[in-house]
Amino acid sequence: MNAVENTESSNDTREEFAIAVVGTGVIGAAWVSGFLAAGHSVTAFDPAEGAEERLLEQVKSNLEVTTGVRDSQLDRLTFAPTIAEAVGSVDFVQENGPERLEVKQAMLAEIDTAAPEATIIASSTSGFAPSEISAEATKAPSRIIVGHPFNPAHLIPLVEVVPTPGASPALVDRALTIYRTIGKKPILVRAELPGHVVNRLQAALWQEAYSLVNEGVVSVSDIDTAISYGPGLRWAILGPLAQQALSGGIGGMRHVLDHLGPPQEVWMHDLKQVHLDEGLKGKLIAGVDDELVGRDSAAIARQRDEMLIRLLELKHRYEELP
């Protein structure tokens, strides 16, 4: 457990923040879209040739499906020529550079040097711990946290927030508040673990799915049918644990654990470890190719995004009910 256990509330009641987004590839562009849609101003930086034009195109495309594109949103976007100019006077930085430790460390050290001391610096890293990526920062490394989003990040509300053990509770609270202003659902992760929490949960499921395919128990497409037409539908509504409590009827979680806990433990202890060798990779690739044969992946992604928007609208509608 770390210092964030007794989370203090933030006194900052502003609704508009100055944001810097560093690295504007797939994930960075999604963050820019979300911050602009919520009325924040964004200064972006990415050193790649043509990055500014690509960002504008991607932001317009993202906003088209979320809020609709408005000039007032795009007017609040500036592209800076250096990291230092992007982060020099902002409240919050979201870093989205390549997932390589030495690159993250160098970028975050540069951001830490240039950003005012009160600025929160969040990294989208999929798996590095905040203490690892802040190792080269010298000015105020404890304000460097992980804010890990999920693809398609302009639509999926979840963000995992992982502070360093030394982060102040007020800073963590402020980061959660800023994410909520753009409609995100942040969760607080209280320990530094490889893959944070959600990629570990996904890895647990992938491990067993890969093992079952490897053993020839079930096809790749039947795994996808099983989750997307079975538990995945329930999980999208309630999550796996509240859903489990419902399975206990009036006895709730107590009954389900007493009743089905013992066989569940047998299944848990029978789960297999897998190694992603070429043989297994070949089976998974061939299985997905069979499943998606004749379908265009861009069209599948578009359809997924449309369904996600409808699902989220439905969830919001039910959450508003008394």
Ligand SMILES: NC(=O)c1ccc[n+]([C@@H]2O[C@H](COP(=O)([O-])OP(=O)(O)OC[C@H]3O[C@@H](n4cnc5c(N)ncnc54)[C@H](O)[C@@H]3O)[C@@H](O)[C@H]2O)c1
């Ligand atoms: N793609 C995903 O599904 C996903 C999901 C969650 C988190 N993430 C994380 O988000 C981060 C970005 O991933 P992505 O998929 O957007 O990658 P990407 O390759 O699309 O974008 C990375 C961007 O960083 C830029 N860049 C390289 N060096 C830079 C520097 N020194 N300063 C600023 N920008 C620099 C590149 O030009 C590129 O535009 C990674 O840490 C990744 O782990 C990715």
